[in-house]
Amino acid sequence: MSSTTDTPQTSTDAAGAFVVHPSAAPATDEVRTAALAAPKFGTVFTDHMARISWSQQAGWHDRRVEAYGPLQLDPACAVLHYAQEIFEGLKAYRHADGSVWTFRAGANAARFASSARRLALPVLPEQDFLAAIEALVRTDVDWVPSGDEMSLYLRPFMYASENFIGVRATLEAEFLVIASPVGPYFASGVHPVSIWVAEDYHRAGAGGTGAAKCGGNYAASLVAQQEAYTQGCEQVCFLDSETNTYLEELGGMNVFVVGADGRVLTPELTGSILEGVTRSSIIQLLTDAGRTVEERRISLAEVRAGLETGEVAEVFACGTAAVVTPIGRLAGNGFDLTVGDGTAGAVTTAIRAELTDIQYGRLADRHGWMHRLV
Numbered sequence: 001m002s003s004t005t006d007t008p009q010t011s012t013d014a015a016g017a018f019v020v021h022p023s024a025a026p027a028t029d030e031v032r033t034a035a036l037a038a039p040k041f042g043t044v045f046t047d048h049m050a051r052i053s054w055s056q057q058a059g060w061h062d063r064r065v066e067a068y069g070p071l072q073l074d075p076a077c078a079v080l081h082y083a084q085e086i087f088e089g090l091k092a093y094r095h096a097d098g099s100v101w102t103f104r105a106g107a108n109a110a111r112f113a114s115s116a117r118r119l120a121l122p123v124l125p126e127q128d129f130l131a132a133i134e135a136l137v138r139t140d141v142d143w144v145p146s147g148d149e150m151s152l153y154l155r156p157f158m159y160a161s162e163n164f165i166g167v168r169a170t171l172e173a174e175f176l177v178i179a180s181p182v183g184p185y186f187a188s189g190v191h192p193v194s195i196w197v198a199e200d201y202h203r204a205g206a207g208g209t210g211a212a213k214c215g216g217n218y219a220a221s222l223v224a225q226q227e228a229y230t231q232g233c234e235q236v237c238f239l240d241s242e243t244n245t246y247l248e249e250l251g252g253m254n255v256f257v258v259g260a261d262g263r264v265l266t267p268e269l270t271g272s273i274l275e276g277v278t279r280s281s282i283i284q285l286l287t288d289a290g291r292t293v294e295e296r297r298i299s300l301a302e303v304r305a306g307l308e309t310g311e312v313a314e315v316f317a318c319g320t321a322a323v324v325t326p327i328g329r330l331a332g333n334g335f336d337l338t339v340g341d342g343t344a345g346a347v348t349t350a351i352r353a354e355l356t357d358i359q360y361g362r363l364a365d366r367h368g369w370m371h372r373l374v
């Protein structure tokens with residue numbers, strides 16, 4: 001994701017390579033309309049899923065869209081034992097004229113390929129990644145919501161499907177895309193969230209899988225996330241594992257700090273932080289607007305001191321699911337601080353509006369980030 005002006009996507013014809021096997025029992029219009037009314041994040045799924053199989057012998061084959069449904073796994077299936085699995089998250093947005101678009105899907109495809117390399121999974125060609133999304137969204141286009149702040153969340157993933165419990169890279173894999181109509185990620189809606197800084201647990205370390213989007217990183221974050229809940233917070237923030245000093249990322253989002261002087265800071269990519277698509281888009285948009293954005297190490301001590309003196313004015317989280325979410329409270333062992341006055345700050349509010357205006361087609365897409373699906 002070194003360039004934030006993405007290359008044009010040309011997957012349209014490739015979507016035709018997917019054979020569509022329509023669901024025998026799609027949701028009725030009434031059921032779908034009710035499901036789209038106010039879906040809780042990640043709980044409602046569309047009628048179909050896209051799928052491609054891989055084996056070392058046959059390569060990528062059997063591109064299809066089929067009825068959404070349970071996967072049958074042998075108890076010896078490798079992913080159940082060694083967590084050889086990766087995923088992505090992106091969204092399809094319905095614009096006011098009814099058309100449906102993705103945002104920087106090529107960046108997700110590239111990150112998926114790099115996650116696959118790190119997890120010793122086969123690399124799915126970018127064309128197939130984009131075509132699978134296109135084929136699924138076209139099939140289930142009626143599931144793309146049009147409500148405020150709503151979208152169709154797309155979850156591409158790949159897992160080791162070989163039935164073998166020896167420890168080595170799989171010789172068989174399955175790639176799937178499922179889709180879920182969503183509103184805001186947090187149950188509280190788009191409101192400031194509270195963050196617990198974990199000092200006893202780390203998400204990733206040097207040479208590990210922190211920069212890959214693999215299930216194992218999220219599994220490693222859950223006990224700390226539970227600790228955050230126990231402490232009355234909604235999300236956890238991890239520090240670097242080497243010195244327990246510098247902010248890394250939240251359980252599933254990147255983090256930004258805004259100074260009272262208007263400078264914006266975000267942790268630099270050290271190899272243990274996920275290179276978020278939303279993160280890099282925000283850096284680009286803020287830079288376009290003439291702001292100084294520093295990607296560097298940010299110590300917890302610096303943020304705590306800045307919150308106490310007022311030098312830190314805003315803190316926000318970002319990610320595909322969370323978009324831009326203000327952080328209103330930062331707590332940890334021995335401290336509990338309100339960020340600003342606890343409400344969303346001006347920079348957070350403005351960058352959220354600019355990003356979502358581009359995504360929903362209300363603002364010019366000057367970087368060529370949007371790609372029309374329907």
Ligand code: COI
Nearest residue numbers: 089090252319320321322
């Ligand atoms: C996303 O933002 O899409 C993610 O994959 C993170 C997860 C918290 C939903």
